[in-house]
Amino acid sequence: MMELGIQVRGDWEFLLSVLKWSETHEIAILALPDHYLQRGDRPGNPAWDHLTHLAGLAAMSSTIQLASLVSPVSFRHPAVLYKMGVTIDEISGGRFTLGLGAGWMDEEFELFGFPYPSMRERADQLEEQMAYIRAAMTPGGGGYQGKHYTLADFDPKPDPINLRLMAGGAGGPRSREMTARYGDEYNVYGTTPERFSEVREKTRFLATGFGRDPDEILWSSAGPALAAGKEADYRGLLSKMSALTGQDTARIERVYEERGFPHGSGGKASEMMAALEEAGCQRYYLQFFSIGPEDFDTVVDAYRV
Amino acid sequence: MKFSLMTEPHLGGTYQQQLEAARWAEEEGLVSFARCDHYMSGGDPTPDATDAFAALAGLARETTDIRLCVLVTPITFRHPAVILKNAVTIDQMSGGRLDLGVGTGWMELEHTAFGLPFPDWSERFARFEEALDYLEAGFSPEPASFAGSFYNLTGDIKPKPTGIRLIIGGSGPKRTPRLAGTRADEYNLFICPPEQAKTRIDTMRSAAGARRVEATMMGPALVGRTQTVYEERLAKAASRRSITPESLESRYQELGIPIGTPDRAAEIVSALEEAGVERIYVQWLDLSDQDSMKDTVDILRNV
Numbered sequence: 001m002m003e004l005g006i007q008v009r010g011d012w013e014f015l016l017s018v019l020k021w022s023e024t025h026e027i028a029i030l031a032l033p034d035h036y037l038q039r040g041d042r043p044g045n046p047a048w049d050h051l052t053h054l055a056g057l058a059a060m061s062s063t064i065q066l067a068s069l070v071s072p073v074s075f076r077h078p079a080v081l082y083k084m085g086v087t088i089d090e091i092s093g094g095r096f097t098l099g100l101g102a103g104w105m106d107e108e109f110e111l112f113g114f115p116y117p118s119m120r121e122r123a124d125q126l127e128e129q130m131a132y133i134r135a136a137m138t139p140g141g142g143g144y145q146g147k148h149y150t151l152a153d154f155d156p157k158p159d160p161i162n163l164r165l166m167a168g169g170a171g172g173p174r175s176r177e178m179t180a181r182y183g184d185e186y187n188v189y190g191t192t193p194e195r196f197s198e199v200r201e202k203t204r205f206l207a208t209g210f211g212r213d214p215d216e217i218l219w220s221s222a223g224p225a226l227a228a229g230k231e232a233d234y235r236g237l238l239s240k241m242s243a244l245t246g247q248d249t250a251r252i253e254r255v256y257e258e259r260g261f262p263h264g265s266g267g268k269a270s271e272m273m274a275a276l277e278e279a280g281c282q283r284y285y286l287q288f289f290s291i292g293p294e295d296f297d298t299v300v301d302a303y304r305v
Numbered sequence: 306m307k308f309s310l311m312t313e314p315h316l317g318g319t320y321q322q323q324l325e326a327a328r329w330a331e332e333e334g335l336v337s338f339a340r341c342d343h344y345m346s347g348g349d350p351t352p353d354a355t356d357a358f359a360a361l362a363g364l365a366r367e368t369t370d371i372r373l374c375v376l377v378t379p380i381t382f383r384h385p386a387v388i389l390k391n392a393v394t395i396d397q398m399s400g401g402r403l404d405l406g407v408g409t410g411w412m413e414l415e416h417t418a419f420g421l422p423f424p425d426w427s428e429r430f431a432r433f434e435e436a437l438d439y440l441e442a443g444f445s446p447e448p449a450s451f452a453g454s455f456y457n458l459t460g461d462i463k464p465k466p467t468g469i470r471l472i473i474g475g476s477g478p479k480r481t482p483r484l485a486g487t488r489a490d491e492y493n494l495f496i497c498p499p500e501q502a503k504t505r506i507d508t509m510r511s512a513a514g515a516r517r518v519e520a521t522m523m524g525p526a527l528v529g530r531t532q533t534v535y536e537e538r539l540a541k542a543a544s545r546r547s548i549t550p551e552s553l554e555s556r557y558q559e560l561g562i563p564i565g566t567p568d569r570a571a572e573i574v575s576a577l578e579e580a581g582v583e584r585i586y587v588q589w590l591d592l593s594d595q596d597s598m599k600d601t602v603d604i605l606r607n608v
Contacts, residue, residue, distance in 0.1 A: 011464075012398045036390055046463040048397070049390035055362035056398045079419035080356070080383055083344055087359035090320045112386035113439075113457040132420075150420035156345060158319070158353040 002277040002305050005029035005285040007069055007222060009038070011046065012053065018288075019057055021296060022064055029065035029097070030057065031222075031285050034072060037108035051084045058092035065095050069187065069222065069285060070168035072103025073125045074115045078132040078149050085133070086160050094162030097185060098133070101168040102126050123174050124148070130167060130182040137163055166220075171199035180206035185218040185283075192260035193279035196221065200280045221276060222285035223261035226252075227269030227302035228295075234265035234302075237295065244290045262303060269302045277305060306578050308606050309336045310598075311376060311523050311586035315343035317352035318592035320360055326595060327364050331371035333602070337404055338364065339374035339523075339586055342382070345415045358391040365399035372402045376493065376523060376586065377474055379410025380432050381421055385439040385456050393444075393464050401468020406493065407440070408475060409433045430480070431455070437473075437488055444469065474523070478505060486512030493586070496524025498561035499573075503580035510581075522577060523586035526563040528570045528604045535565055538597070563605060571608035 006027055008018050015032070022030050032050040054066050066088070071081060085098040102122040103109065109116035117125070128146040135141035136156050143153035166185035169175030179186040180203050188199050196219075204214035226241055228234040238249045245252070256263045262272035262284070273284060284303070291299055310330040314323055327338040342357035357375045364373055373395070378388060388407065395403045409429040410416070416423035424432070435453040442451040448461035473485035474493030485492035486509040494502055506520045527542060529535030536550070543553040554564065561577075563570040577585065587605060589598040 012394075036386060047390070048394040048464070049358075049387065052358055052362045052391050052394035052398070055359040056366045059363040059366045076383065076387055077419075077421055079344060079421055080387070083354070083356040084359045087320065087355040087363075090355065091359070091363040111458070111460050111462075112384075113459075114384060114386060152418040152420075154351060154418060156354070156419075157351045158355070 002273060002281065003028035003283040004300065004303060005031055005065075005067070005220075005222075005283055006225075006300075007031040007033060007285045007287045007289075009033055009035070009047075009050075009289065011048065012056065015053055015057060016060065017293065019061055019064070021293070023061060025297070025300060027064065027300070028283065029067055029285070031067040031069035031099075034068060034070065034075065035105060035108060036075075036112055037105065051088065054096065055084070055088050055091055058088050058096065061092070061095075063095075065097065066092060067097040067166065067285075068099045070099035070101035070166065072101055072105075073122050073129060074103060074109065074117070078129040078136075079151075081129065082133045082136045082156070085163050086137070086156075086158060089160045089163040090158060094160075096162075097164040097166050099166035099168050099185075099187065100126060100129055100133075126167075127174065127178045130165065130178045133165060134182040137165070164218075171195060176203045177206060179203055179217065180212070181210050183217055185220055187220045187222055187285070189222055190259040190261060191221060193275040193281075195260070196276060196281055197279040218282055219280050220283035220285065221281050222287060223256075223259075223263075225286035225288055225291050225299050225303070226256065226261070226263040228265055228298050229302050231265040233295075233298055237291065237299070240292075241290045265302075270305055273303055274305045306574055306582070307336050307584040308602060309339055309372075309374065309521075309584060309586040310602060311339045311341075311588040312592060313341050313343075313588065313590050314360070314592065315341060315346045315352065315354040316348065316590055318355075319353060320355060320363060322592040322595070323355075323360055324364060324367055326589075326592060326598065327368055327371065327373070329595065329599060330602075331368050333599075333606075335371065335602070336584060337372035337374045337586075338368070339376045339404070339406075342375050342378040343412060343415055344382075344419055344421075347414060358395065361403070362391075362395050362398060365395050365402065368399075370402075372404050373399060374404035374472070375406055376404075376472065377406030377408035379408055379412075380436040381410035381416060381423055381429065385436040386443075386458070388436070389440055389443045389462070392440075392469055393466055396466045396469050397464060401466075403466075403468070404470045404472055404491070406472035406474060407433070407436060408473075434484070437471075437484075440471070441488070472521075474521075479508060482506070482509035483512040485509050486514075486516065486518055489518060491519040491521055494520070494522045494582070496522060496560055496562055498559070499576040499580040502561070502577060502582055506581040519583050520581050521584040521586060522582045523588055524560075524562055525588045525590070526570065526601055526605055527557060528563060528565060528567065528601055530567065530600070530604060532566055539564075567604050567608050570605060574605060574608050
């Protein structure tokens with residue numbers, strides 16, 4: 001059965017309330033995005049450090065899985081990502097997945113003065129970070145020698161209990177390859193079931209070529225939550241999304257259709273989820289950025305397969 | 306004299322052991338629980354070394370009153386934006402209980418092992434000064450920006466801290482105390498004899514002028530309730546370092562470390578107080594022996 005995860009952002013009190021809600025509503029995993037600025041926001045809107053938040057959530061929970069979805073490559077050196085990852089892994093008793101991506105929101109890099117090289121360079125760095133962290137996580141991993149990062153041949157401690165490494169991407173050749181080599185989970189964002197299936201098959205083929213058991217890789221996707229059982233509720237959510245993004249509702253629906261984001265009223269979202277599951281997707285992260293706590297139940301129910 | 310507990314979990318120490326120590330320190334009414342920020346030590350095999358901010362974030366939620374301190378985070382590990390965001394996040398999660406120590410970084414070994422950049426001392430100091438400017442701009446209530454040669458920040462950063470105190474520390478004789486006097490809420494000295502402490506604190510105070518800056522000291526202690534217990538601990542500590550108890554004792558004495566029975570330790574503590582030290586961080590290395598840790602802190606607090 002497809003696992004449901006949710007992705008939220010906000011201040012600590014909000015996250016704590018979502019954590020409590022998730023633990024009592026069969027949510028498999030709670031994920032936080034990693035942004036120091038919220039898209040479309042004025043720079044003055046607050047943003048926190050998601051790994052710091054996740055460490056606190058780990059201390060406050062006992063069963064739910066936690067994830068970083070995903071951390072942009074140039075915010076932190078892989079040594080810091082690995083050490084924060086392994087510390088959250090320890091605090092949570094093995095419930096943490098560290099997600100890495102190339103980064104995309106130009107404004108936050110500029111605002112904080114982070115380096116923001118070309119997409120090609122960021123993809124190179126991302127691949128190196130995955131390799132570095134995988135080596136650091138693996139007892140006897142043998143270190144890593146890259147162009148951007150190096151890890152000496154020693155065993156950093158503590159060893160992870162069950163730290164997992166996730167790649168986030170759109171399913172292109174580079175992210176397929178780095179997942180096949182180093183990933184425990186591949187989060188393919190915004191794809192139709194046909195495309196998902198194709199990405200999955202290609203990645204599994206590569207993984208086998210690298211001598212890995214392709215079943216080790218967990219398959220997931222993510223998308224903005226926009227569904228309800230009743231048409232009127234769905235229209236209400238759609239207007240909220242429209243107000244948040246400044247796009248008209250027809251355009252939103254068209255884009256969701258094209259990109260394969262499960263959405264809609266009646267059984268539609270659930271059917272789209274079933275099709276993704278059929279294509280091999282094992283976990284779906286619902287992004288709750290435009291959904292208020294009052295609508296959590298309605299929305300999640302509409303996605304359950 | 307006030308007291309804090311300083312731990313070194315890069316020498317070994319699980320999150321649970323840190324939690325146990327922090328909870329004890331809270332129950333005892335110590336000012337703060339502090340830990341270092343190192344990713345490894347020279348031990349073989351490398352002992353467990355957790356991330357300071359992730360560990361303090363967990364502790365923030367599992368303690369209620371005690372202040373939590375990183376002493377100190379090296380600017381070589383993280384971009385100042387990440388230090389800033391880690392700090393304001395813990396600030397909110399803890400209800401304003403974070404003490405943020407920032408330093409230049411010094412342990413070359415961990416930088417080499419993890420491939421972290423480790424420029425020469427003058428560049429590290431220049432980066433450190435810029436990181437302080439960056440944090441000040443990011444923490445200031447008004448929108449502020451900073452443009453340096455290593456870091457720059459443009460715009461209005463939120464949230465703002467509610468209770469973060471900035472600590473600058475180290476053993477430098479001039480630049481560090483001056484910088485602490487003008488920039489920090491707390492000047493933390495590494496253990497040294499009272500005369501030396503006084504000179505440095507005076508340097509800090511003259512730079513601070515009317516600013517209120519707390520003068521604190523961090524270092525180990527080796528004490529026992531009786532001469533016999535003290536001698537046993539001294540012998541154990543000496544054998545770990547493969548030296549004689551006599552030479553360890555004289556080394557500690559020269560460094561100004563509180564040693565001996567409660568009476569003898571009391572003299573050192575009051576000399577430090579006389580020199581202007583307002584609070585001592587008792588540094589405890591072995592988190593698996595918390596009984597001795599509790600006994601040591603207890604002796605010093607009650608001298």
